Amino acid sequence: MTGLIADFSADREAFSVPWGKAMMWIFLLSDTFVFGCFLIGYMAVRIAAVEPWPPTSEVFALTIAGHSIPLVLIAIMTFILITSSGTMAMAVNYGYQKKRKKAALLMLLTAVLGLTFVGMQAFEWTKLIEDGVRPWENPWGAAQFGAVFFMVTGFHGLHVSIGVIYLTIVALKVLRGHYERKGYEIIEITGLYWHFVDLVWVFIFAFFYLW
Amino acid sequence: MNTSHSDGQQHPISLYLKIWGLLFVLSALSYMVDYMQLEGMLRWSLIVIFMLLKAGLIICIFMHMMWERMALICAILIPPLCLLVFTALMVAESEYTLFTRFTFFS
Numbered sequence: 001m002t003g004l005i006a007d008f009s010a011d012r013e014a015f016s017v018p019w020g021k022a023m024m025w026i027f028l029l030s031d032t033f034v035f036g037c038f039l040i041g042y043m044a045v046r047i048a049a050v051e052p053w054p055p056t057s058e059v060f061a062l063t064i065a066g067h068s069i070p071l072v073l074i075a076i077m078t079f080i081l082i083t084s085s086g087t088m089a090m091a092v093n094y095g096y097q098k099k100r101k102k103a104a105l106l107m108l109l110t111a112v113l114g115l116t117f118v119g120m121q122a123f124e125w126t127k128l129i130e131d132g133v134r135p136w137e138n139p140w141g142a143a144q145f146g147a148v149f150f151m152v153t154g155f156h157g158l159h160v161s162i163g164v165i166y167l168t169i170v171a172l173k174v175l176r177g178h179y180e181r182k183g184y185e186i187i188e189i190t191g192l193y194w195h196f197v198d199l200v201w202v203f204i205f206a207f208f209y210l211w
Numbered sequence: 212m213n214t215s216h217s218d219g220q221q222h223p224i225s226l227y228l229k230i231w232g233l234l235f236v237l238s239a240l241s242y243m244v245d246y247m248q249l250e251g252m253l254r255w256s257l258i259v260i261f262m263l264l265k266a267g268l269i270i271c272i273f274m275h276m277m278w279e280r281m282a283l284i285c286a287i288l289i290p291p292l293c294l295l296v297f298t299a300l301m302v303a304e305s306e307y308t309l310f311t312r313f314t315f316f317s
Contacts, residue, residue: 086231
């Protein structure tokens with residue numbers, strides 16, 4: 001607490017972190033409000049819906065070897081995203097140890113896992129569109145379901161795609177030794193963005209798919 | 212908590228691997244909630260508990276918030292609490308919408 005007061009009253013930089021990291025945190029804070037508003041909007045239309053909400057457990061079930069397993073694709077996507085968060089955290093560590101090859105390879109692995117996630121999401125979208133889900137109608141119940149689904153998962157998928165591009169660019173620069181003199185804070189900053197994407201998925205998984 | 216990190220956040224890889232495992236277990240548990248078809252309060256409370264635990268682990272360990280200075284922690288983690296107020300407002304608003312729909316459109 002005394003540290004907090006000293007930091008804010010010292011008439012100099014309040015957060016003693018690299019400026020890029022402070023700005024990334026502030027950007028993520030604004031993004032929190034974007035996703036927060038999406039999820040609150042989803043809550044509002046779901047409470048106010050007169051027709052029953054489509055049963056997500058059955059809507060997102062996949063038939064594998066003759067058995068219908070509920071939410072299985074979503075569960076796999078969740079595990080992939082968590083794994084990518086783990087590899088990203090390790091990349092940050094190797095970056096600070098100046099092992100730039102290991103760090104870059106782990107970042108590229110993270111990007112590949114992210115790409116797998118987006119691919120599975122594209123598969124899921126295709127399947128739902130074939131089932132007749134549109135932003136204005138669907139075969140199972142409340143018409144608002146489609147609009148919420150496409151908006152929330154679409155915006156999250158966009159964040160993952162941008163994250164993949166961002167990770168690839170930074171990883172290639174790390175590999176070339178671009179940050180040898182500047183220091184490797186950039187990997188931690190990129191990591192913050194990536195973990196945030198994972199964090200948002202935790203909330204979407206709980207509120208949209210499981211609720 | 213108030214130590215400064217001029218040379219960045221460095222923590223043992225084994226810690227990340229443990230948290231990774233923990234997140235896997237928590238995800239599996241929240242998936243089981245759906246798989247076992249739990250209903251009602253039990254379902255919702257378990258979903259929210261597992262969600263908050265996962266979010267907390269990601270923010271504290273993976274995003275290193277646990278080791279940041281109090282000034283940064285407060286600046287980032289307090290503003291989103293506004294969303295709780297917004298949620299409360301929208302619950303009241305949407306229940307009113309539902310009420311009017313049932314009263315005048317059915």
